[in-house]
Structure formats: structure tokens, C-alpha cells
Amino acid sequence: MAFLTLLSMIALMPPAVSQETQPAGAARQIIMQHQTGDRLVSRRAAGASHAETAREPSASRDPAVAGPRERRWLLELPADTPRTTARVEDQEEREDSGAYAQLGATKFVPVIEEELAPGGKRDVVLDVAASSVLLGSVQWIGTNDPLELTLSLNGAKLAAGLAIRGSDNRGRVTVTALATAAGQATLSVSNPTENTARVQLVLGALPQ
Amino acid sequence: VRNRSPQSSASAVRRFCLWFVAALWACPAAFAAPTVLDFEDLAPGTEVTTQYGARGVVFLNHYLGKDPAAHSGTHVLRTVNPATEIFEPVPLAMTFNAPQLLVKFLAESQNVPLNGTLTAFDGAGNVVAQDGPKLVAANVFTTPFQVKVSGNPTIVRAELRLENSAYFAIDDLTFDGEAAPPPPPPPTVAFTSPPNGAFLDTSTLDIAGTVKGEGLVSPVTLTMNYARPPESTAPPFTSSLELTGAGTSRNFALPGFTGLPMGPITISVTASNSGGETGSAVVSITNMPAAILGRFTAEGGGATFGAFRFGLAALGCKMAIYELGIISADTSGLTRLARGPILTRWLALRSAFDPDGFGCPLAEERDGPSGSRAQDFDKGRIYSHPTIGAFSVPSVFVDAIDKRGGEEAMGLPIAEPTSSPGIMQTWLFQRFTRPDHPDLGPSTLEIRGTLPRLWIERQPSTLPVPTTGTVYKDFPCAGNLGRCMVDEPVTPPAIADAENRFCHGHSYPFPGTREWEPILGDHISTPIFGLARDSHFAGEDNILTHEQRYDEGCLIVDCPSDWNVSVLPIGLQHNIAPETSIVAENTYVELEYEAYYANYAHVFMDWPLVGDLFAAAGRWIIDCGHRPRRTELHPVFMYSKMKAEQFQGHLATRADVWVNGWWPGDPIDFDIFPPPRPSPDATLVLNKPDDADAAFHVSLTYSLQPENAANHVHVQFTAPIRLNEVTDAGEMRFQSGRGYEGQWYIYWVP
Numbered sequence: 001m002a003f004l005t006l007l008s009m010i011a012l013m014p015p016a017v018s019q020e021t022q023p024a025g026a027a028r029q030i031i032m033q034h035q036t037g038d039r040l041v042s043r044r045a046a047g048a049s050h051a052e053t054a055r056e057p058s059a060s061r062d063p064a065v066a067g068p069r070e071r072r073w074l075l076e077l078p079a080d081t082p083r084t085t086a087r088v089e090d091q092e093e094r095e096d097s098g099a100y101a102q103l104g105a106t107k108f109v110p111v112i113e114e115e116l117a118p119g120g121k122r123d124v125v126l127d128v129a130a131s132s133v134l135l136g137s138v139q140w141i142g143t144n145d146p147l148e149l150t151l152s153l154n155g156a157k158l159a160a161g162l163a164i165r166g167s168d169n170r171g172r173v174t175v176t177a178l179a180t181a182a183g184q185a186t187l188s189v190s191n192p193t194e195n196t197a198r199v200q201l202v203l204g205a206l207p208q
Numbered sequence: 209v210r211n212r213s214p215q216s217s218a219s220a221v222r223r224f225c226l227w228f229v230a231a232l233w234a235c236p237a238a239f240a241a242p243t244v245l246d247f248e249d250l251a252p253g254t255e256v257t258t259q260y261g262a263r264g265v266v267f268l269n270h271y272l273g274k275d276p277a278a279h280s281g282t283h284v285l286r287t288v289n290p291a292t293e294i295f296e297p298v299p300l301a302m303t304f305n306a307p308q309l310l311v312k313f314l315a316e317s318q319n320v321p322l323n324g325t326l327t328a329f330d331g332a333g334n335v336v337a338q339d340g341p342k343l344v345a346a347n348v349f350t351t352p353f354q355v356k357v358s359g360n361p362t363i364v365r366a367e368l369r370l371e372n373s374a375y376f377a378i379d380d381l382t383f384d385g386e387a388a389p390p391p392p393p394p395p396t397v398a399f400t401s402p403p404n405g406a407f408l409d410t411s412t413l414d415i416a417g418t419v420k421g422e423g424l425v426s427p428v429t430l431t432m433n434y435a436r437p438p439e440s441t442a443p444p445f446t447s448s449l450e451l452t453g454a455g456t457s458r459n460f461a462l463p464g465f466t467g468l469p470m471g472p473i474t475i476s477v478t479a480s481n482s483g484g485e486t487g488s489a490v491v492s493i494t495n496m497p498a499a500i501l502g503r504f505t506a507e508g509g510g511a512t513f514g515a516f517r518f519g520l521a522a523l524g525c526k527m528a529i530y531e532l533g534i535i536s537a538d539t540s541g542l543t544r545l546a547r548g549p550i551l552t553r554w555l556a557l558r559s560a561f562d563p564d565g566f567g568c569p570l571a572e573e574r575d576g577p578s579g580s581r582a583q584d585f586d587k588g589r590i591y592s593h594p595t596i597g598a599f600s601v602p603s604v605f606v607d608a609i610d611k612r613g614g615e616e617a618m619g620l621p622i623a624e625p626t627s628s629p630g631i632m633q634t635w636l637f638q639r640f641t642r643p644d645h646p647d648l649g650p651s652t653l654e655i656r657g658t659l660p661r662l663w664i665e666r667q668p669s670t671l672p673v674p675t676t677g678t679v680y681k682d683f684p685c686a687g688n689l690g691r692c693m694v695d696e697p698v699t700p701p702a703i704a705d706a707e708n709r710f711c712h713g714h715s716y717p718f719p720g721t722r723e724w725e726p727i728l729g730d731h732i733s734t735p736i737f738g739l740a741r742d743s744h745f746a747g748e749d750n751i752l753t754h755e756q757r758y759d760e761g762c763l764i765v766d767c768p769s770d771w772n773v774s775v776l777p778i779g780l781q782h783n784i785a786p787e788t789s790i791v792a793e794n795t796y797v798e799l800e801y802e803a804y805y806a807n808y809a810h811v812f813m814d815w816p817l818v819g820d821l822f823a824a825a826g827r828w829i830i831d832c833g834h835r836p837r838r839t840e841l842h843p844v845f846m847y848s849k850m851k852a853e854q855f856q857g858h859l860a861t862r863a864d865v866w867v868n869g870w871w872p873g874d875p876i877d878f879d880i881f882p883p884p885r886p887s888p889d890a891t892l893v894l895n896k897p898d899d900a901d902a903a904f905h906v907s908l909t910y911s912l913q914p915e916n917a918a919n920h921v922h923v924q925f926t927a928p929i930r931l932n933e934v935t936d937a938g939e940m941r942f943q944s945g946r947g948y949e950g951q952w953y954i955y956w957v958p
Contacts, residue, residue, distance in 0.1 A: 062808035065947035100833030
């Protein structure tokens with residue numbers, strides 16, 4: 001909701017309006033090549049009309065720049081987002097996507113999102129065929145300290161996520177491993193921090 | 209024109225005297241009253257030779273001058289024209305048609321007093337009397353000279369010499385002795401070469417003939433008349449030809465006359481005798497290269513070309529210029545035509561200081577772009593269009609047009625090239641229009657600055673999608689007017705074997721292979737410049753490598769996240785070493801970033817649109833999630849998307865500059881160019897937002913470049929290095945706390 005409120009503020013004060021209609025405010029820099037041909041000079045217009053009529057919204061009001069950021073991962077697309085584009089659908093472009101080619105063939109456990117208290121642990125399991133690539137991920141909001149992630153097959157540990165320190169009180173750890181036998185894969189996340197974290201657990205298997 | 213000096217004719221005069229003395233012996237002597245010549249009867253500037261032959265004296269090609277200090281009237285007889293430069297002493301010499309007892313006059317030295325001597329000779333060349341040496345006063349005719357013999361008159365020649373001088377004069381020449389005999393009949397002149405009415409194809413001509421009669425005076429005068437360019441103000445060609453032989457039949461010759469003009473030529477020779485009588489002969493010839501004559505006839509002759517106007521022997525060809533066309537013939541005899549508006553423009557490019565103008569045609573007229581006509585010449589190309597007009601393009605620009613996109617991309621010139629060597633250092637400037645693309649503004653070609661560089665400035669018309677952005681390309685030049693190194697570089701080979709070099713032989717999500725593998729490093733800013741040929745919200749994305757996603761009727765694991773911009777690289781890409789190409793198994797480079805983090809920038813500065821020019825930087829990766837292996841900037845650290853729009857009454861380039869939290873701080877450099885420069889004196893104006901508004905914990909510097917002839921702004925972003933985390937799956941994590949969002953405008957003020 002906070003995000004939508006912020007977006008509506010932006011929409012109410014669109015910065016793309018013409019310079020003439022923007023309110024007077026901080027001076028706008030006018031830099032031009034000096035007629036003497038000496039070094040280029042920078043002039044801050046003092047009282048000049050175009051110095052007074054041009055001002056930009058501050059970048060610090062962008063939550064992506066200065067925060068706060070959303071505390072959820074799945075959002076609604078802003079209403080003004082262009083959806084119909086003159087996209088040139090050639091073969092090269094269709095394959096350029098943030099989804100890897102085998103995404104459709106990957107079997108996922110329903111994504112879990114929940115709060116994980118300090119010291120808490122959460123498992124998610126998936127039955128897999130032999131020779132599957134197992135994919136696991138946990139991303140969280142609430143702490144910069146890393147959560148711990150392990151991937152097991154039939155109780156045997158296959159991989160552990162590399163602990164990396166997050167930023168903006170959020171982070172992610174991923175693991176991949178090759179399951180050489182059929183069985184039950186388990187993705188486990190534990191919260192060794194002193195903060196409650198909102199976690200998102202993803203576990204999938206891609207048969208080879 | 210050969211100058212005939214009095215000195216060089218002295219021997220001829222002596223020969224004439226021998227003839228004359230012999231004649232005297234055969235004739236009874238007759239005496240008359242003294243003869244006085246005050247020279248008032250000839251016009252100033254006249255070359256004085258035989259004009260006074262009927263009155264008894266012939267001069268050695270002297271000069272009739274005007275002098276306020278003249279002893280009588282205002283006319284005097286000078287040795288030579290004071291305006292000519294002669295570095296050897298020249299005598300003032302006179303030969304009498306009958307022996308004289310006395311010769312006298314008043315002399316003047318020019319500017320400085322000098323010692324002078326008057327010497328009288330008899331028919332055998334013996335000195336019979338002398339006056340001087342004595343000082344001749346300067347600039348006044350007050351110094352008298354007189355020679356006199358006693359008994360029979362024997363003076364047939366007299367010479368006044370001033371020490372080491374060629375510049376002096378006399379007035380009121382008086383001589384007394386035997387009366388001059390009746391003048392002989394006018395001499396008869398005849399040509400032996402060339403024959404009258406001849407048609408020639410030559411640049412060298414032998415001219416020769418005979419002169420018959422008594423008392424012949426050498427030299428004779430040859431005059432050549434031919435059709436000359438309209439700017440020519442020089443008098444007809446003349447030359448003095450010495451007569452050879454002796455007696456009453458003598459010869460003249462001008463062998464090996466070179467540079468014979470083209471077209472109809474009239475040659476005349478005029479001879480004179482001691483009595484001042486003249487005779488002349490004329491021949492008319494036509495000189496025209498056979499190849500030109502053949503083309504002239506084949507194309508319809510005078511009905512097609514009109515009258516002959518003049519000919520030119522230019523470097524590499526000969527040209528016959530008619531009222532309605534040019535016919536040229538090169539050294540191999542190949543002919544070419546130029547007619548119509550192209551001819552008119554070609555003629556306008558000639559001048560007295562540049563008579564060959566645009567030079568020889570190098571090809572026949574042909575179809576040009578947009579319904580135009582075009583023809584190549586030695587110094588460039590002329591385009592003609594029914595509504596735009598006919599204008600020339602210098603060779604240095606033609607070279608750039610042909611090698612950098614061709615005529616369709618550049619269009620037609622809308623004016624002649626100009627320059628303005630003032631503050632903006634514009635050595636050569638010209639604008640072009642593309643009638644088939646009325647949506648695009650004029651393009652500009654110019655050579656500017658020190659050291660000079662050639663700039664091509666245009667809104668591209670030959671790319672897959674239209675753009676209002678302007679692409680500048682520049683090339684070094686050897687001089688202010690060229691030549692410039694515009695050769696298209698060889699396209700570097702694409703990144704090879706990305707499968708094994710970057711994806712380790714597997715596709716993501718195979719363990720050990722990340723979805724996006726960096727080419728230079730996860731935290732290196734790799735730039736790209738190109739055209740957005742597509743821009744869209746993703747259809748699906750991988751939940752394991754995307755943080756913020758949108759609920760667009762998707763399965764949870766494939767909900768879309770990214771904004772994707774497909775960029776066609778333009779020109780050579782920089783900062784990609786040791787690789788040489790920014791692409792691998794792709795043509796376009798996808799710029800991808802999670803749309804959530806650009807929402808504010810998108811709303812503020814609009815979404816990227818097809819046709820925007822992009823200067824961007826980001827993590828340069830191989831997409832190991834797909835085959836074939838393609839390169840991307842994923843994520844984008846920064847972009848400047850550029851297009852043209854009106855700003856404060858000027859057509860400006862608007863650049864929407866966005867720097868985001870994926871940027872680790874590796875410096876980013878990019879340029880923003882204005883629309884094509886509209887005039888050679890136009891100056892650049894940049895309008896940018898206050899850093900306090902646009903920048904958040906990033907630093908930027910900018911400069912108008914090149915320093916002495918600015919035509920763009922160079923921008924650099926810097927920030928403390930901050931190594932954003934990259935997950936095992938290849939996702940670079942966004943980190944807030946830095947950014948830049950600002951609109952820049954750059955334009956020209958005429």
C-alpha cells in the first residue's frame with residue numbers, strides 16, 4: 001500500500017511537464033560555450049527565467065534510491081506501465097528472457113512465504129526422480145545477517161547455501177545440486193539471527 | 209607575351225641602317241628644314257617604333273610617356289615603361305632614314321642625377337660625334353644634348369646612355385640634315401603555318417611566315433584571339449617575333465607554341481617598315497580534341513550544345529564549354545557530358561582564381577537519391593533536385609558519404625558548403641536533407657576544431673526502427689579541408705565459444721553454471737551505445753534469480769519482473785577489451801533490469817521507447833540459461849536514453865539519465881550529443897538539473913567537448929566502490945542508497 005501511495009504522489013507531480021509550467025525553485029544550471037572561446041564556463045543563472053522555471057523532483061524521493069522498499073516480493077504492476085509495445089518478435093528476441101529455457105520443465109513445490117522467528121527452522125520437501133537438478137532458494141526481509149540454507153536428498157546433505165551478507169535488511173541464498181538417485185529432496189532454512197525474517201522458500205527439480 | 213627590349217632590337221636597327229646607307233648612295237641628296245618632335249601627337253602608353261618613319265626617324269621600341277616636367281607640352285619619350293622592371297641598362301636609340309648633320313634634345317634622369325652620353329654613328333657604325341658624359345638632372349628636362357658633324361651629313365644613328373640606367377627620357381628631339389626619302393610600300397605578310405581554315409587537335413603549334421618589302425623593321429607583332437572564359441580580362445595574346453634573313457624577303461617564326469587554346473582561333477601578324485607603313489596577314493583555325501569533336505557531333509552538335517564559349521585544359525582532361533553543355537575528354541580519350549542544372553552549378557564554381565573550378569567530370573550524370581541527379585567531378589559531386597536545387601559537395605564530404613552509409617543515409621545538399629573559421633573553428637560545413645524522410649531533420653557534415661576532425665551528424669534513417677536521436681561520428685583529418693580517415697572499420701569478430709568460456713559447457717541450472725555469467729566481471733561497468741529496437745515488460749522470469757516480481761496472471765514461479773530493452777549496437781563499442789565485440793551469438797544486446805527499481809524513473813522520465821538512443825552501462829554477461837549464447841547487460845547500472853524534442857524554443861536532445869542501486873561504483877562515462885548543428889557559427893547550450901535534485905550519493909563531472917569546438921557533453925559518474933552481492937544463481941542484488949535521475953537538454957543556438 002505504501003508503494004501505491006508513493007506512486008500516486010509521483011503521478012500527481014509528473015516531472016515530465018514542460019519547463020515553463022514547473023514551479024520556480026532551485027536554480028537550474030546553464031552551461032554554455034563562452035563567446036570568447038576561452039575555457040567553457042559554468043554559469044549559474046541568477047534570476048534568469050530558465051533558472052527559475054526548471055526544477056526536478058528530488059531523486060531521494062524514489063524508494064528504490066533512498067528507501068523504504070517494499071516488504072513483499074509479489075506486486076501489482078503500476079497502472080501506467082505500457083503493456084502493448086511494438087515488439088519485434090523475432091526468434092532471437094523471444095529467447096531473451098529472464099526465465100531460463102527449462103523453467104517450464106522444472107517441477108516446483110508451491111512457494112512458501114512466512115515469518116521465521118529467530119532460531120526458527122522451516123523445511124520444504126519434494127519427491128524427485130533420479131538425475132534431477134535440484135534448485136533451492138530462500139530470500140528474506142528483516143535482517144542483513146544471512147539465513148542458513150541446506151539441501152538434502154533422502155536425509156543426506158547435498159549442498160549448503162553460501163552465506164552472504166545482505167543489504168537493506170534483505171538477502172537471498174540459493175543452492176543447486178544434482179540428485180543422482182530418486183527420493184525426497186528437502187530444503188531447510190534456519191534463522192540464526194536475532195531478528196524475525198519474512199522468508200520465501202522455493203524448491204524445484206529439473207529432470208535431466 | 210614576350211617583352212621586346214630596346215636592347216634586343218639594336219642589331220636589327222643596325223642592319224636596317226646598313227640597308228639604308230646603301231640606298232642613300234644610290235639617291236641624290238636632298239636637304240630640308242630641321243625636324244622637331246615634341247611627341248604630343250602620340251597617345252601616352254604608345255610603344256614608339258616606326259610612327260615617325262615618315263618624318264625621318266625610327267625608334268628602338270621606346271615608350272611614350274606623360275610627364276608634367278616635359279619641356280614642351282606634357283608628352284615625352286621614355287626608354288621604357290616606368291612600370292616595367294628591367295635590370296640592365298637600356299639606351300634610347302634612334303635611326304634616321306637619311307644622314308643628318310645635327311641631333312639634339314633635352315634629357316631627364318628618373319629620380320637621381322646620372323651621367324649621360326649621346327653618341328652619333330655613321331652608316332658603318334663609326335662614332336662620328338659625342339656629347340658627354342655629363343650629369344643629367346633628375347625629373348626635369350633641362351639637360352641639353354647635341355651632336356653635330358661638319359661637312360657632309362653622316363649621322364644615321366644616335367644613342368643616349370645613362371650610366372647603368374634603363375629609366376630616362378627625352379623631349380623636343382631636333383634633327384637636321386638630308387630629308388627623309390619617300391616611305392616604301394607597306395610590307396606583305398604571309399603565313400606558311402598553320403594553313404588558314406585548319407582543324408587541329410593539338411596543344412602545340414608551329415607558327416611561321418614571310419614578310420616582304422623594303423625597309424622592313426624587326427620585330428613583327430603576332431596576335432592570337434580565341435574564346436576566353438567570361439572572367440578573363442587579360443588582353444589578347446601578343447608576341448614580338450624577330451625577322452630573320454636579310455633584304456626585302458624575311459621570315460618570322462614561333463615554333464612549338466604550347467598551350468594552344470581550344471575552339472576557333474584567329475592568328476594575325478603585323479609588320480612595319482621604316483616609313484611607318486604596316487602590313488598584316490590573318491589565319492583562322494579550329495583546335496579541338498577529336499574525341500570531343502566526335503561526341504559533339506554524336507550528341508547533336510550545335511543544336512544540342514549551342515555556341516562554343518571557351519575551352520579548359522584542366523588537370524586530367526580537356527573541356528569544351530558550350531552554352532548548353534560541357535564535353536570533356538580525359539587523357540585516354542574518354543568523353544563525358546555535363547548539362548542542365550549541374551552545368552550551371554559547375555560554371556558558378558569557377559572563378560578567375562580557380563579557372564578549373566570543380567574540375568573534370570569523372571563520370572556521366574546519373575540518378576541520385578530521392579529523385580535527384582548526381583555527377584562526380586574531380587573535386588567532388590554535384591547533386592541536382594527539381595525543388596531543392598543544384599549544389600556541390602566537396603570530395604572530402606563525398607568520401608564520407610560513400611563510405612559511411614551512402615547517399616540514402618545522408619541525403620541531398622541544401623546549400624553550398626560554407627565555413628566560419630572564427631570561434632567555433634568550422635573549417636567546412638554543409639547540411640543535407642532527405643526528401644523521402646520528411647520526419648527527419650537535416651543532417652550535417654562538418655570539419656571542425658584543432659586538430660581538425662570530420663563530424664557526421666544525423667538522425668539515422670537506415671536503422672531497423674526510426675529515431676529522432678542524433679548519432680555523431682567523428683574522424684581525424686590531415687588538414688582543415690581533409691583528407692579525413694573515414695574508412696569503415698572491419699567488423700570485429702563476435703565473442704567465440706561462449707558455451708565453454710563462460711557457461712562451462714552447461715546451461716543453467718546445471719550445478720556450477722550461473723544463469724548469467726559475467727564476461728569481464730560482476731562489478732565492471734561495461735558501456736554500450738545503440739538504438740532501442742524494442743522495449744517491453746517481460747513475459748516471464750525466474751523466481752530464483754528475480755527479487756521483485758509482478759502478479760500478471762502467472763504461475764508464482766514464472767511471474768515477470770524485468771523491463772527489457774533490445775539495443776542494436778551502433779559503431780564500435782568501447783571498454784570491452786580483451787573482447788573485441790559486444791555480441792556473441794546475437795545481433796542485439798538485451799538490457800534487463802527489474803522494473804520495480806525503475807518505477808520512479810519510468811514515471812518521471814518515461815519508459816524506454818522504441819527509437820530511443822541508448823548510452824548505457826551494466827554487468828556484461830552471457831545468458832547461460834539459453835542457447836545460442838547471447839550477451840546482455842544484466843542488470844543495467846545506468847542508462848541515458850535520448851531523443852529529440854522542443855525545449856525552450858529550440859530543437860534539443862533530451863537525455864533521461866538514470867543511475868541505479870545495482871551500480872557498484874566502477875566509473876561510467878558517456879556522451880550526450882545535440883541535434884545536428886544547424887549553422888557553422890551555432891554555439892552549444894546545455895541545460896541540466898541541479899545535482900542536489902538529481903544525484904543521491906553519486907558524483908558526476910561533465911565537460912563540453914571538444915574543448916575548442918564543443919559539440920557534445922561528456923559525463924562521468926563516480927561513487928565509492930560497493931560490491932553488490934551476486935548469488936550462486938547469478939543474480940546481482942539491488943542495493944539502495946545511491947542513484948541519479950535527471951533530464952538533460954542540449955541544443956544549438958544559431
